[in-house]
Amino acid sequence: MANKPSPSPTWDEYVSELGRNLQRARISSGLSQEQVAYRSHLSRYTYQKLESGIARPGAPANPTLRTLVTVARILAVEVSQILPAAAPDLPEP
Template sequence: MKLRALRRARGFTQEYVAYASGISTYTYQKFEKGESKPGTPLNPRLSTLLALANTFGVDVRELLTFD
């Protein structure tokens, strides 16, 4: 995910993105660092991905695209 780049391009803080997306700051930080692992609470649900996409104003597919 390109969360850090999206966040910085929009001038958002991690705290703002987490709050606007309805997740904890700690969880968002783990997403941004790529520390999400299948089968753990850090593996984002579709509803979380949709909330993040809405916060960033992008299509959810952009969050799933890797470079």
């Protein structure tokens, strides 16, 4: 029996995994959420929402590329290290 390819994650699943990756990188770096937020010029609340993958109740996070690059720099990792491996399943434009 052939293996079926794994389905692409939804955007919600993608940003949830992104948040877990951010949290792992932050913990590895020895920084608190507050320290990462301050150094990234984000509010602590905004950074917490990135790690949770939720922007507001019922809405997934949608960080800008600038935010991801800045946070990755603060965490001393490449952006590719915090992005999930599987691309999200997005609707056609």
